[in-house]
Amino acid sequence: MTLNQLRAFLMVATLGTFSAAAVELQMTQPSISELIKRMEETYGLKLFARGSRRLVLTPAGEGLLPYARQAVDAAAGADRALRSLSSLSGGVATFGLLRNANYYFLSELLEKFNERYPLVRLRIIGLNSVEVAEAVSAGELEAGLVVLPIDSAGLDVTPLMRDEVLYVSASSSRASAPVTISDLAAANLILYDAHYGWRDPTRRQLAERAQLEGCTLSAQIEVEHVETALSIVAGGAGDTIVSRAVTTSKGFPEGLFTTTFADPLYDTIAMVQRTGSVLSPATREIARLARRMLLERMP
Amino acid sequence: MTLNQLRAFLMVATLGTFSAAAVELQMTQPSISELIKRMEETYGLKLFARGSRRLVLTPAGEGLLPYARQAVDAAAGADRALRSLSSLSGGVATFGLLRNANYYFLSELLEKFNERYPLVRLRIIGLNSVEVAEAVSAGELEAGLVVLPIDSAGLDVTPLMRDEVLYVSASSSRASAPVTISDLAAANLILYDAHYGWRDPTRRQLAERAQLEGCTLSAQIEVEHVETALSIVAGGAGDTIVSRAVTTSKGFPEGLFTTTFADPLYDTIAMVQRTGSVLSPATREIARLARRMLLERMP
DNA sequence: TCAGCGTCATAGGGTTATCCTATGGTTCGC
DNA sequence: GCGAACCATAGGATAACCCTATGACGCTGA
Numbered sequence: 001m002t003l004n005q006l007r008a009f010l011m012v013a014t015l016g017t018f019s020a021a022a023v024e025l026q027m028t029q030p031s032i033s034e035l036i037k038r039m040e041e042t043y044g045l046k047l048f049a050r051g052s053r054r055l056v057l058t059p060a061g062e063g064l065l066p067y068a069r070q071a072v073d074a075a076a077g078a079d080r081a082l083r084s085l086s087s088l089s090g091g092v093a094t095f096g097l098l099r100n101a102n103y104y105f106l107s108e109l110l111e112k113f114n115e116r117y118p119l120v121r122l123r124i125i126g127l128n129s130v131e132v133a134e135a136v137s138a139g140e141l142e143a144g145l146v147v148l149p150i151d152s153a154g155l156d157v158t159p160l161m162r163d164e165v166l167y168v169s170a171s172s173s174r175a176s177a178p179v180t181i182s183d184l185a186a187a188n189l190i191l192y193d194a195h196y197g198w199r200d201p202t203r204r205q206l207a208e209r210a211q212l213e214g215c216t217l218s219a220q221i222e223v224e225h226v227e228t229a230l231s232i233v234a235g236g237a238g239d240t241i242v243s244r245a246v247t248t249s250k251g252f253p254e255g256l257f258t259t260t261f262a263d264p265l266y267d268t269i270a271m272v273q274r275t276g277s278v279l280s281p282a283t284r285e286i287a288r289l290a291r292r293m294l295l296e297r298m299p
Numbered sequence: 300m301t302l303n304q305l306r307a308f309l310m311v312a313t314l315g316t317f318s319a320a321a322v323e324l325q326m327t328q329p330s331i332s333e334l335i336k337r338m339e340e341t342y343g344l345k346l347f348a349r350g351s352r353r354l355v356l357t358p359a360g361e362g363l364l365p366y367a368r369q370a371v372d373a374a375a376g377a378d379r380a381l382r383s384l385s386s387l388s389g390g391v392a393t394f395g396l397l398r399n400a401n402y403y404f405l406s407e408l409l410e411k412f413n414e415r416y417p418l419v420r421l422r423i424i425g426l427n428s429v430e431v432a433e434a435v436s437a438g439e440l441e442a443g444l445v446v447l448p449i450d451s452a453g454l455d456v457t458p459l460m461r462d463e464v465l466y467v468s469a470s471s472s473r474a475s476a477p478v479t480i481s482d483l484a485a486a487n488l489i490l491y492d493a494h495y496g497w498r499d500p501t502r503r504q505l506a507e508r509a510q511l512e513g514c515t516l517s518a519q520i521e522v523e524h525v526e527t528a529l530s531i532v533a534g535g536a537g538d539t540i541v542s543r544a545v546t547t548s549k550g551f552p553e554g555l556f557t558t559t560f561a562d563p564l565y566d567t568i569a570m571v572q573r574t575g576s577v578l579s580p581a582t583r584e585i586a587r588l589a590r591r592m593l594l595e596r597m598p
Numbered sequence: 599t600c601a602g603c604g605t606c607a608t609a610g611g612g613t614t615a616t617c618c619t620a621t622g623g624t625t626c627g628c
Numbered sequence: 629g630c631g632a633a634c635c636a637t638a639g640g641a642t643a644a645c646c647c648t649a650t651g652a653c654g655c656t657g658a
Contacts, residue, residue, distance in 0.1 A: 001378055003302050003370075004645080018606060031646050033607065038644085043381040045579055049438020050606070056438045059393040059422075060384045060579065067377035071302075071370050078366035079300055082342040082359060284343055303616080317635060330617050332635065337615080349635070 001042070003075050006068040008035040009047060013065055016054045095286050096132035096144020098269065099193065099226075109290055128196045136272050142283040143273040145290060147201040150272070158271040160294050165202060165265040166247055166258040168230070169239040175257035181206070181213045188238030191219040192229040202241070202267055209263070227251060243267045269294060300341070302374050305367045307334040308346060312364055315354055383418075384579050392581035393422045394589070395431035395443025397568065398492065399525075402544040404592045411592075412585050419581050427495045435571050441582040442572040444589060446500040454571045459593045461565040464501060465546055465557040467529070468538040474556035480505070484514040487537030491528040493521040501540070501566055508562070526550060542566045568593060 011021035012032065022029040040047050047061035057065065129146035136144050137155055148159065167184075169175040174187070184206065193200045198207055203217075210217045223229050229240050234253040247258050271291060310320035311331065321328040339346055346360035356364070384391075392412075396405065409421060424434065428445035435443050436453045447458065466483075468474045473486070483505065492499045497506055502516075509516045519537050522528050528539045533552040546557050570590060572578065578586065 001302065001374055002644085003300065003374075006374070006377065017604095019604080027645095028647060029606070030608080030648085034645075037607085043384070045381065045384055046438075049573065055606095058438050059391065059441060059582075060381065062439075063380045063384060063391060064377055067373050067380055071373035071377060074366050074370035074373055075300055075302075075305070078305065078363055078370060081362045081366055082344070301615085316633090318633080326616095327618060328635075329619085329637080332637090333616075336636085354635095 001039070003071065005035045005039045006071050008032050009039065009061075009064065010068045010072050012036065012048065012055065013057055013061065013068075018055070094141055095283060095290070096135055096141045096146070096272075097290075098129045098132060098145050098147050109286070109293055112289060112293075128193055129201050130196045130199045133272060143271065143287050145294075146270055146272050148268040148270050149201055149204060155272045159268050160271055160291055162266040162268040163243040163245050164260060165241055165243050165267055166260060167239060167241055168233055168247065168256050168258050170234055170236045170256055171239075172257045174239060175259040178260045178262040180262045181209050181217075182215055184241075185210060185213075185215040185217055189217070189219045190223070190229045190232045190238040190240045192223050192226045192240070202243075202265075205265060206241075209265075230256070241265075300338070302370065304334045304338045305370050307331050308338065308360075308363065309367045309371050311335060311347065311354065312356055312360065312367075317354070384581065391420045391422050392579075392585050393424065393440055394582060394585050395424045395434055395440045395445075395571075396589075397428045397431060397444050397446050399446070399542060399544065399566075400444065402542070402548050403568075404589075408585070408589055408592055412588055416581070416584065421585070427492055428500050429495050429498045432571060435573060438573060441578050442570065442586050444593075445569055445571050447567040447569050448500055448503060449571070453574050455574050456569050456571050458567050458569040459590055461567045462542040462544050463559060464540055464542050464564040464566055465559060466538060466540055467532055467546065467555055467557050469533055469535045469555055470538075471556045473538060474558040477559050477561040479561045480508050480512045480516075481514055484509060484512075484516055487519040488516065489520045489522070489528045489531045489537040489539045490518040491522050491525045491539070493523050496521075501542075501564075504564060505540075508564075529555070540564075 007025065008021060008027075008031075011024055012018055015021050015024065018032045018036070019029045022032045025032070036047060043060075045060045046058050047064060048055045049058050129150060132141065132144040132146050133150040133155065135141040137151075145160075148157070150157075167175060167179045179187075191203070193203075198204065206217055223232070226242060226246060230242070230246075230251075230253050232238065233240050234256055246252060247256075271287060273287075306324065307320060307326075307330075310323050311317055314320050314323065317331045317335070318328045321331045324331070335346060342359075344359045345357050346363065347354040348357050400408075405423075409423070412419075412421065424431065424440060424443070428449055431440065431443040432445050432449040432454065434440040436450075444459075447456070449456075466474060466478045478486075490502070492502075497503065505516055520528075520531060522531070525541060525545060529541070529545075529552050531537065532539050533555055545551060546555075570586060572586075
């Protein structure tokens, strides 16, 4: 005897069909069927008479009805009580996200959170991982998602997933084989995140590699937005680098070629929060959602 | 939010420790721990303050308590209701009986059943065979006794006994010899069961005979109760038909004459239940008693 | 009469909850 | 301190749960 079983029973008794109850409970008809069946098997009696017509309560079902109603109502009350007591019933959840979040799951995350906690307002901060990391470190944000590497002083960092960084060009020849750092140094690079320049984590990784090779990277053109950079690349003025998630998104221009790095390069996405801090319920919840949705996307 | 979580919460709140609650609920302490933890995580708030001493309810836990109690109680009631229906130690036995049951054995049946199973409450449904047959067919009733013929779609029908239908009149001359259908067509008929009219089984038998003879039957006066009809007949306004059991009952008015039909007419009493259905113990028992008592009365 | 529709039942599979045992960590009383 | 009592955590087996896909059946309209 579980609450789900009682809920299903009640809804079926109210609406008269399994299918309608399934829609109402946001489940599928076979699930309803199974819940009812299990309850019937548990007690060895039928709750509904499955006639050709519509479902009719058996005497046993009739006897169960008032108790089911009471239990489900009480559980709904319990849920309401807890929900209103938790701070998820108000206030503002503040969370930092890396710039690329659009390409991963941002809108879905916000929709899901808002659906579950409609009373909580959301403030999503973050033009770039650098900014997010600094804000979290300073305590302005409780938590956020960033791309590594970052300056991790005063932060708890939990890597969650990684996404490969690709080289993007309008010329098939320049993207015909994995590129090396020296290829990169020789290329016309169209880079974005002008505001943060070489403090950007992905760029930092590249700069470190270049340093080891004894060469220098510099941007031919720097803009703020990835989309702008990609448009320029599509025009043939130069090449750029983006993570794979960007290349598979809808907005990715036609006619661009991609290739990997000879020594594969990855953006590692991590959750950061202030060392030793306790997250507010709302923030914890959105962090939990974000982590789960990211992990679901792991290859 | 599951019932098990609420049960665990309630028991912990009552007993003050996880371990004690585990013993009481026949589970292990880690299981209780996990159930509580999951509920706390779901809502992002603590339900118990884990002090060094003993557990104390947080305000949130305090708020949850009444709802938890109500939900758990209701579920226990549901369980009891269903469990008792699959045994003879409680619950309600529902059974359908034809209208005339009073004249056969109704009170005796109920007394006997109640004496043997005092914990089972009885709900006897049935103003007329038509109604009982439809309710059983739809699954609202598990079984019942009816007079044939009925529409037997979806029903298992077991004839048990028959009782002759007699013609009743205040005039000795009109009841001096067996009556024919044409006699009937010519008579002032005082009929009962107005609500069901010619769907009533006995009336259907008569109507079919009349059809074969090419004549039509119609009621001069229609009332609901047999007793009313008999009073009117005793006043001489017309004649009626009843089964023999009625004529031998205590309430049968003085001064009325009865005769048989020229072509004898019988009410056949049958047990009906839904095709392929399994009766609950209580219903099976009352059906068994009813059948036995009927058969004992067989001529 | 037969195809189309809506209904519930069943099969198969992936995910999660639940529950266990075993063990670690903390707090209290002696 | 040290044992006792208690809660938390880890790891693993089982069952519940929920899904998609498909089958069976009755109803309905051409």
